[in-house]
Amino acid sequence: MAKDLLLEIGVEEMPSAYMPAAVSNLQELAEERLNEARLSWQQLKVYATPRRLVLYVEQLSESQPDSQLENRGPKKQMAFDENGNPTKACQGFARGQGIAVEELQVREVGGIEYVFAVKNLVGQPAQQVLPAILAELITALPFPKSMRWGYFHTRFPRPIRWLVALFGDQVIPLQIENLVSGRTSWGHRFLVREPFEIADPKDYMQQMASHYVVLDQEMRRDMIWQQVQEAAAQVGGVPMENPDLLEEINYLLEYPTAFTGRFSESYLQVPPEVLTTSMTAHQRYFPVYDQEGELMPAFIAVRNGDGKHLDTVRAGNERVLRARLEDALFFWNEDNKKPLEDFNQGLPDVLFQERLGSLQRKVQRVIAIALYLSQETGWGDPELVKRAAWLSKADLLSSMVYEFPELQGIMGRYYARNSGEDPQVAEAIFEHYLPRFAGDHLPESDIGVLLSLAEKIHNLMGCFCIGIKPTGSQDPYALRRQALGVVHILLERGLNIDLRQVLSQAYREFAEAEPDLDEDAAVREVLDFVWQRLKGVLADHSFTYDVIESVMAVPTGHLQDIYTRIQVVQEFKTTDKFDDFMVVFNRSHNLSKKWDQVKVEVNALADSSEQELYQQFLMVRSRVTVPANYQDILRDLADLRPYLDRFFEAVMVMVDDKKLKENRLSLLRGIAELCRQVADFSKIVQ
Amino acid sequence: MNFQEIILGLQNYWARQGCIIQQPYDVEKGAGTMNPATFLRALGPEPWKVAYVEPSRRPTDGRYGENPNRLQHYYQYQVILKPSPDNVVDLYLNSLKELGIDPDEHDIRLVEDNWESPTLGAWGLGWEIWLDGMEVTQFTYFQQCGGFDCYPVCAEITYGLERIAMFIQNKESVFDIEWVDDISYADVHHQGEVDYSHYNFTYADVLSLMTMFNLCEKEALQVADQQLVLPAYDYVLKCSHLFNLLDARGAISVTERTAYIGRVRNLARRVAVEYLEQRKRLSYPLLKDEQLRKQVLTEEEAK
Numbered sequence: 001m002a003k004d005l006l007l008e009i010g011v012e013e014m015p016s017a018y019m020p021a022a023v024s025n026l027q028e029l030a031e032e033r034l035n036e037a038r039l040s041w042q043q044l045k046v047y048a049t050p051r052r053l054v055l056y057v058e059q060l061s062e063s064q065p066d067s068q069l070e071n072r073g074p075k076k077q078m079a080f081d082e083n084g085n086p087t088k089a090c091q092g093f094a095r096g097q098g099i100a101v102e103e104l105q106v107r108e109v110g111g112i113e114y115v116f117a118v119k120n121l122v123g124q125p126a127q128q129v130l131p132a133i134l135a136e137l138i139t140a141l142p143f144p145k146s147m148r149w150g151y152f153h154t155r156f157p158r159p160i161r162w163l164v165a166l167f168g169d170q171v172i173p174l175q176i177e178n179l180v181s182g183r184t185s186w187g188h189r190f191l192v193r194e195p196f197e198i199a200d201p202k203d204y205m206q207q208m209a210s211h212y213v214v215l216d217q218e219m220r221r222d223m224i225w226q227q228v229q230e231a232a233a234q235v236g237g238v239p240m241e242n243p244d245l246l247e248e249i250n251y252l253l254e255y256p257t258a259f260t261g262r263f264s265e266s267y268l269q270v271p272p273e274v275l276t277t278s279m280t281a282h283q284r285y286f287p288v289y290d291q292e293g294e295l296m297p298a299f300i301a302v303r304n305g306d307g308k309h310l311d312t313v314r315a316g317n318e319r320v321l322r323a324r325l326e327d328a329l330f331f332w333n334e335d336n337k338k339p340l341e342d343f344n345q346g347l348p349d350v351l352f353q354e355r356l357g358s359l360q361r362k363v364q365r366v367i368a369i370a371l372y373l374s375q376e377t378g379w380g381d382p383e384l385v386k387r388a389a390w391l392s393k394a395d396l397l398s399s400m401v402y403e404f405p406e407l408q409g410i411m412g413r414y415y416a417r418n419s420g421e422d423p424q425v426a427e428a429i430f431e432h433y434l435p436r437f438a439g440d441h442l443p444e445s446d447i448g449v450l451l452s453l454a455e456k457i458h459n460l461m462g463c464f465c466i467g468i469k470p471t472g473s474q475d476p477y478a479l480r481r482q483a484l485g486v487v488h489i490l491l492e493r494g495l496n497i498d499l500r501q502v503l504s505q506a507y508r509e510f511a512e513a514e515p516d517l518d519e520d521a522a523v524r525e526v527l528d529f530v531w532q533r534l535k536g537v538l539a540d541h542s543f544t545y546d547v548i549e550s551v552m553a554v555p556t557g558h559l560q561d562i563y564t565r566i567q568v569v570q571e572f573k574t575t576d577k578f579d580d581f582m583v584v585f586n587r588s589h590n591l592s593k594k595w596d597q598v599k600v601e602v603n604a605l606a607d608s609s610e611q612e613l614y615q616q617f618l619m620v621r622s623r624v625t626v627p628a629n630y631q632d633i634l635r636d637l638a639d640l641r642p643y644l645d646r647f648f649e650a651v652m653v654m655v656d657d658k659k660l661k662e663n664r665l666s667l668l669r670g671i672a673e674l675c676r677q678v679a680d681f682s683k684i685v686q
Numbered sequence: 687m688n689f690q691e692i693i694l695g696l697q698n699y700w701a702r703q704g705c706i707i708q709q710p711y712d713v714e715k716g717a718g719t720m721n722p723a724t725f726l727r728a729l730g731p732e733p734w735k736v737a738y739v740e741p742s743r744r745p746t747d748g749r750y751g752e753n754p755n756r757l758q759h760y761y762q763y764q765v766i767l768k769p770s771p772d773n774v775v776d777l778y779l780n781s782l783k784e785l786g787i788d789p790d791e792h793d794i795r796l797v798e799d800n801w802e803s804p805t806l807g808a809w810g811l812g813w814e815i816w817l818d819g820m821e822v823t824q825f826t827y828f829q830q831c832g833g834f835d836c837y838p839v840c841a842e843i844t845y846g847l848e849r850i851a852m853f854i855q856n857k858e859s860v861f862d863i864e865w866v867d868d869i870s871y872a873d874v875h876h877q878g879e880v881d882y883s884h885y886n887f888t889y890a891d892v893l894s895l896m897t898m899f900n901l902c903e904k905e906a907l908q909v910a911d912q913q914l915v916l917p918a919y920d921y922v923l924k925c926s927h928l929f930n931l932l933d934a935r936g937a938i939s940v941t942e943r944t945a946y947i948g949r950v951r952n953l954a955r956r957v958a959v960e961y962l963e964q965r966k967r968l969s970y971p972l973l974k975d976e977q978l979r980k981q982v983l984t985e986e987e988a989k
Contacts, residue, residue: 012775013813015798050796145800147811149827150769151838158811159827161772190789252795283819301819309791316792316818316853323755323858351939 002041002059003168005126006201007134008185009053010162016251018143018157019048023217025141030055033133038064039126047215049254051189054215055137056201060167064123071097076106076113090115130172134165138176152177162186169200187211188254190305212255212306221250224302227258228286231300235260237288239300245280252284253304261285261318265297267325270332273410274400278324281406285321331399339419340412341390343397350396355466355513359393362458365509366392370454372505376497379446381424388428388447389454391416395429409433435485442492449493453502456482460529461506465515465522469529483533490559491537500527500557527557534559543570546685553680561627568630569679581638585672585681588644591653592669597662600670604663609650613643617671630678637675644671687786689851689865693739696763696845699784700737703777705765708738713920714927717742717803718764718844722919725806725954726961727766728831728840731982732972734768739847743927745934748883751876754859758882758934759875761847768840770827778815778825778843785854792818801826805926805950807833807958810842822849832958833951886934895935899928899946906953915961922953 014022027046034041034057042059073079079090086094086101094101097117104115139154146155154160154176163181165172174181183198191212198204205215214220225246232239249256267275272295279285285299301317303310347360356362367389374385395401395412404411409430416426424447431448432455434441443452463469463477470479489495503523507515515522531552538548543566551565572578605611620636653664675681687695701707711721718724718740727734740762748758767774775796779789796813801824803809812826824844828836848871851863861872906921929946932938938946966986973979 013796013798017798145811147827147829147839148837149839149841150772159770159772190794252797303793304795305793312791313793313818316820319856319858320819327753327755349936 001062003062004201005041005055005057005060005130005172006164006166006198006204007055007137007172008162008164008204009138009160010164010186011051011053011156011160012158013050014048014053014158014251015145016050016248019050019217019251020247022053022141022143023048026053026055026137029137029140030057033137034060037129037133038067038123039129048217048251049213049215049220050251051186051254052213052215053141056205060126062127063125064129066123067121069119069121071117071119072109073097073104073115073117076115079104079115093117127167127170127172130165130167131174134172134181135174135176138163138174164198164204166198166201166204188213188305191255214255217250220254220256221246224250224256224258227256228300228302231258231260232286232288232298235262235288235296235298237290237296237298239286239288240276240280242280242286245284245286249284249302253302255305256302257305257307257310258300258302259310259314260288260298260300261314261321262298263318263321263325267329268295268297270325270328271410271414273407274328274332274404275325277404277406278321278328282324283317283321285317327403328400331403335398335400335411335415336418340394340415340421341419343394343415344391346397347393353462353466353468356462356510357512359396361512362462363390363393365462365506366451366454366458368509369458369502369506370450373450373454373497373502376501377450377495379495380450381447384422384424384428385447385450387422388425388432388451391421391425392429392432392451392455435488437481438484442489449489449495453486453489453495456486457502457506458509460486460526461503461522462510462513464526464529465507465510465517466513467516469525479529480533483530484537486530487534487537487559491563494560496558496560498557499530499559503527503557534562538563538566544685546683547573547679550679550681550683553683554676554678565630565678568634569684572631572634573684577635577638580641581634581675582681582684582686584637584640584644585675587648588668588671589675589682592665592672595662595665595669597666598670598673600666601659601663604659605667606660607647607651609643609646610664610667613640613647614667616640616643617667617674621670621674624674624677628677633674633678637671640671687854688867689847689863689871692785692847692851692854693761693763695784696781697737699781700765703735705735705737705767708736710738710740711923713923714743715740715923716744716926716930718762719803719808719842720806720923720926721764722916724764724766724842725808725831726915726919726958728768728828728836728842729834729958730962730965730970731837732768732965732970733838733974734766734840734972737763737765740764743930745882745886745930748879748886748934750883751861751872751879754861757848757860757875757879758886759878760860763845763847765843765845766840767843769838770841774841774843775825778823782817785850787817787854796825799824799826804947805929806831806954807951812842817853820849820853822846822853832961833955834958834962886931887936890931890935892932892935892937895928895932895937899925899932902928903949903953907956910953910956910960913960913964915957915964918953918960919957922950922957925953926950 023046031044040061041057045056047054073093074089079087081087091101094104099117105118106113107116143157146157148155149159160179163174163179164183164185165174165181166183171181171183184195185198186195188211196207198207208215214223228239275295276287279287279299285301288296288298288300290296299321303313347363348358350359352359352362367386370385370389371382374380374382395408395415398411398415400411401408413426413430416429424445427445428447428451431443431445432451434443434452443449459477459482460479463479468477500523503526504519507519507522535548539545547566547570551562551569556562600614605614617640623636624633653661655661697707708723715721721740723736723738741759742762743759745758747756749756782789795816797816799812799814801810801812808831810826810828814821815823815825826842828840828842830836848860848863852860855864857863861870861876863871865871865874902921902924906918906925909921910918929950970979970982973982
């Protein structure tokens with residue numbers, strides 16, 4: 001026997017950003033609680049609009065099944081004395097379980113006998129257990145920020161105004177402070193003014209549809225996107241694809257009607273990024289592109305309502321956008337009145353960080369780091385590198401970036417081009433912010449790569465050496481993102497640099513800040529921090545943890561080198577030579593790990609097996625090239641196995657003769673050391 | 687509908703909803719929230735319903751009267767409903783009808799907006815209210831004020847009067863708003879915008895302002911020691927405005943900024959403490975419901 005269950009939490013307009021998580025959280029929480037209550041169902045679905053969170057459970061069983069509860073008590077030998085009488089422990093257990101001693105049963109678990117209390121539980125009607133479950137769903141649902149209202153003590157992101165709770169045609173009585181559940185609901189805030197009664201959960205779905213509420217968020221999203229595309233097609237264009245914007249709009253309305261608005265073509269002289277930022281971020285409009293991909297003087301807005309009085313709504317929206325674009329055009333013209341470099345006059349007055357000084361000081365340090373990188377890699381014309389670094393923060397002082405901070409770098413590139421700067425400089429000014437978020441583009445140009453690295457390394461070193469490090473969820477300077485940026489750039493752009501050297505160089509630029517850490521500690525901490533991000537990236541590239549850990553246990557500042565070794569080891573693990581190699585490594589490593597010499601006295605090699613092993617080892621070592629061919633080293637080392645086997649068969653290492661023993665340990669240590677040039681194989685899981 | 691008819695319309699509407707109509711407070715302030723009729727009355731257990739126009743000053747927003755949308759002196763219409771009634775959003779929407787704006791003919795959105803005033807130690811959650819894409823009102827459920835939890839919670843509705851007038855009169859510039867038939871907003875306020883912009887950005891004397899800030903801070907504390915709540919609060923407001931002037935003048939670095947904000951917040955908190963104690967000493971005269979008053983007093987006794 002089963003019936004549908006409906007819970008509607010009627011709220012004032014919820015923050016749209018909370019809703020996707022609210023849907024999945026309510027779904028999980030409801031499944032968990034109903035499972036705990038041993039109530040079965042056919043389907044469980046959560047719907048959300050700005051004004052309601054709805055749980056709909058199809059075919060929820062009307063009662064819990066009967067069940068047996070079994071609790072284990074003391075061991076039988078502790079429960080009864082030698083005469084078979086119950087002990088105090090036994091009596092206490094029975095009392096605690098609320099049953100008589102005679103009712104206790106004896107059962108065997110893992111060969112030991114225990115007393116058990118076995119209780120039969122009669123299943124409760126769902127109607128009886130649901131009030132507590134539903135009330136808890138409302139109060140236990142987590143949100144990023146919640147509030148109180150009126151005389152309420154309950155917290156929710158916005159005030160709860162009504163509750164509908166129906167199991168079949170029966171109201172489930174809930175009470176949250178003075179708010180009582182019933183069968184009265186509300187439709188669209190503007191299109192339906194009066195409340196209405198709900199007969200049962202199925203009726204609710206129909207009533208929502210007829211009261212201008214598109215309840216299903218997925219259906220609503222599709223409907224919006226469909227309408228937006230149609231509206232754009234009417235003006236001969238296509239809308240910008242922007243899933244985040246679509247999702248935000250989806251939770252800002254219950255009944256969508258898309259419409260087209262227009263703006264004067266004269267605003268198209270402003271860079272398209274400015275126009276689209278105004279439209280999407282400030283007004284939640286979809287920009288429209290023509291068939292050539294050029295921005296059109298039009299936008300698509302989505303109204304929360306039907307098609308009535310749409311001209312009024314359109315005119316209002318066009319006016320608001322006009323005011324914003326007028327401002328943007330004004331800033332664009334103002335900013336272009338002077339060369340980009342002139343904005344740098346304001347740099348000394350803008351603080352980067354209290355102890356690290358002004359933006360001007362920062363730019364000077366970034367220049368030094370970028371020039372060092374250029375010199376080490378041979379990338380970029382040093383004069384242009386210096387110029388790009390010098391101008392990299394100038395746009396922060398422009399009116400446009402003051403109004404639209406998200407356009408930093410983008411405006412710098414425009415203003416640099418308009419000021420007649422070298423195109424490489426202009427591009428690097430934009431690219432030095434990349435990557436701005438997970439999955440963003442990486443810098444492409446040589447100077448862009450250098451500048452992007454220099455800025456990130458500057459920020460990491462600057463913050464670490466004055467004690468600003470990310471902790472838990474606190475990362476105000478976005479250092480994790482920047483370290484990740486360094487990793488991705490080094491990995492993808494193939495820069496062969498020693499990060500330790502770069503960090504040391506950067507550290508020396510911060511002398512005036514009087515760092516809390518000395519150079520060694522600062523370099524080590526930043527390097528560890530960057531390598532932590534690298535481990536994550538490598539794991540995402542489906543390298544296994546043991547390979548990553550073993551390779552990274554060999555200290556280095558060369559990311560490319562780490563990557564090469566990881567590829568080699570991961571690949572080598574799958575070859576048939578790997579077992580031989582691991583025998584060579586383990587046998588040489590295990591005995592010699594507490595020994596720190598590698599110098600072998602040829603004359604002290606007594607047995608032919610050890611002489612032979614030594615000869616073979618020297619040959620392997622002599623074939624090591626610079627840069628090392630790790631694959632060859634590993635294969636050659638694997639080939640040592642028969643010699644090593646013979647050595648262990650023929651001689652004892654830990655002999656009483658000190659000289660003999662030490663010489664053999666040095667030989668083994670030498671082999672292990674050579675293995676360790678590739679990775680610390682003791683961390684490998686075989 | 688001209689500018690003063692809009693104000694009169696709101697006055698009449700909120701008076702009918704049982705608000706007392708207060709007048710602007712006579713000390714410079716950045717927003718209607720800083721009027722003691724909001725900042726202090728939002729604290730403590732006493733109910734309170736008030737509406738008033740508040741001339742508000744934001745020295746950094748001066749544009750010499752040249753920007754059609756920005757002013758360093760403008761008007762807010764402020765409503766406080768404590769405790770927040772269940773139908774508070776509908777009450778607001780009906781007030782728009784009073785201004786000839788029928789919600790059915792427009793697109794009205796409640797878009798998440800969290801409000802915080804670091805200088806007042808206050809924050810709340812609510813919305814920006816959009817009318818056909820234009821933000822015309824801020825709506826906030828106060829959660830904390832002067833660092834104290836608000837209970838009961840009040841709803842604050844702050845109308846941007848110029849925005850609404852521009853919308854109703856279909857004007858592209860704030861200065862074109864009709865105040866009455868042949869007097870425009872420019873006639874009343876344009877020269878003031880020019881003069882104050884020059885003063886705020888160029889001629890305000892930094893040393894004098896800093897000296898005044900220190901004097902006002904000292905006076906606020908001295909008066910608070912005497913448990914004189916409103917006189918002390920006046921000096922908190924003066925400090926806040928002096929800080930805003932120094933900020934507009936570009937005389938405060940980022941680090942100093944934090945320190946100044948901290949100093950004003952301390953003062954605001956200090957006055958909040960004095961206010962709460964004073965109301966308690968007076969046995970909460972605005973708790974007219976005798977049963978509720980006794981309940982509150984017994985609960986506080988128990989603490």
